[in-house]
Amino acid sequence: MSGALRHALLGSLSQERASGYELARRFERTLWRHAWHAQYSQIRPELDRMADDKLITVVATGARRRRTYSITRAGQAELQRWLRAPPAKFVARSEFVLRLFLLSTLDPADARTLLAPIADASAEELATLRAAVATAGTSAGAGAPLSFDRLAAEFSVRSVAALHEWARWALTELDR
Amino acid sequence: MSGALRHALLGSLSQERASGYELARRFERTLWRHAWHAQYSQIRPELDRMADDKLITVVATGARRRRTYSITRAGQAELQRWLRAPPAKFVARSEFVLRLFLLSTLDPADARTLLAPIADASAEELATLRAAVATAGTSAGAGAPLSFDRLAAEFSVRSVAALHEWARWALTELDR
DNA sequence: TTTCCCATGTAATCAGTTACATGATTAG
DNA sequence: CTAATCATGTAACTGATTACATGGGAAA
Structure with missing residues (x-):
């Protein structure tokens, strides 16, 4: 098992303990766009396996059968x-980027109608970020450590800016 | 079927006809880093299904049982x-970016030893690009159309630059 | 002649999605 | 009381990886 999902969950739990449902929401809120995505139906059984492997434990059971998980020493x-032993090669799967490159197979008018909203949306997202x-x-403030959220936010700003500038470049190229 | 792989293959064949093996090499050379990745063992049966669906056809059979595929009208x-009807939401899976964000769970010394090579490698890659x-x-030259390769190259330059600047930012934050 | 690359084929397994079903709790 | 949200559970399916096996052709 290479186990990106498993380690994404461990990382999330090392920030703060959570239930399966809460973990799914965190993916939804922060990870899905640039890093990793998983749905609840995949997270749920993985949590059970991780508990079997003693990487996480149930530290509280609450209303609605809620089980709050915490990362164990073994999990940390x-x-x-895992982090200290990265593989030599990484592959990405982004249907979004794939579609960007395949705009080359459309005629200029169609490409423009797809690119313009991307340029606009990325500008808007960039402002928000x-x-x-x-x-x-x-x-x-200044002295804060490099939290997951800061790393992700600073990365997102730069990569959405890159997307925006690319889209603007492509649009000007289409107008020549 | 959402079918990103299928459409990646159609896009690749719409540039130039190729065998299954050649398509696998193209993924290896250009797509894998930012857009999409697939291995031969996944490409091979997909080509058979696409041929069944008349989206591609065998236009030549050569040495070593090589079958050269071409995209059909229906495939185009x-x-x-597919390109004109993008979904509302896109998710990405990049183990590389996931690992970047999870550097937050390491102590500063370990984070630095992982970040420094990333900063260096991205600078080098950027120069090449x-x-x-x-x-x-x-x-x-100037009048050329927006080819797949140009779209991909210009995108790569900008996003590798973004990665590099992020890594340098993170390193300076660690030194405070 | 032997090694490397081209090229296909396939079985077993793992990862991820879709589509359900169930029910408790909270907010309005 | 009613709707929205929280929360888990699971079956069936599709997508992707790993690990083989086979053999032709080119180049050293």
Whole structure:
């Protein structure tokens, strides 16, 4: 098992304990866009396997059968082991980027009608991201450690900016 | 079937006809890093299904049982239909980016030893990409259409630059 | 002649999605 | 009381990987 999902879950739990449902929402909120995505129906059985392997434990059971999981010592160790031994090669799967490249197979008019909304949406998203980074910078402030959220936010700003600039470049190329 | 692989193959064949083996090499060379990845053992049976569906046809059989495929009219139409109807939401799976975000779970020394090579490698890759874009710009030149390769190259330059700048930002944050 | 690359074929397994079903709790 | 949300559970299916096996052709 290479186990990106498993380690994404360990990482999420190392930030803060959570139920399966809550973990699914975290994927929805932060991870899905650039890093990793998983649905509840995949997360749920994986949590059971991770508990079997003693990487996580149930630390509370609440209303609606809610089981709150926490990462164990063994889980922390496994996560760090995994992070310190990255594979030589990484592959990505982004249907979005695939579609960007395949715009080359459309005629210019169709390409333009698909590109323009991408340029607009990325500009808008960029403004939102920059605003979030700015407010986080003033409040939590200078001395804060490199949290998952900061790493992700700073990465997102730069890569959405890159997307925006690419889309604008492609649009000007189409107008020549 | 959502079928990103199928449409990636159609897109590749709409550029130029190829055998299954050649398509696998194209994934290896251009698509895998940012857009999509597939191995031969997945491509091979998909080509058979696409041929059954008349989206591609064998246009030549050569040495070593090589079958060269070409996209059909129906295949072109299917590709364009798919491109013109993008889903509302896209998810990405990049173990590389996941690992970047999870650096937050390591202590600063370990994070630095993983980040520094990323900063270096991305700088190097960026130089290579910029050089390739520059030479392509002077030779094929101004009037060329938006080919798959140009779209991919210009996108790669911008997103590798974004990665590099993010890594340098993270390293300076670690030194405070 | 032997090694490397081209090229296909396939079985077993693992990862991920879709589509359900069930029911408790909270908010309005 | 009613709707929305929280929360788990699971079966069937599709997508993707791993690990083989086979053999032709080119180049050293």
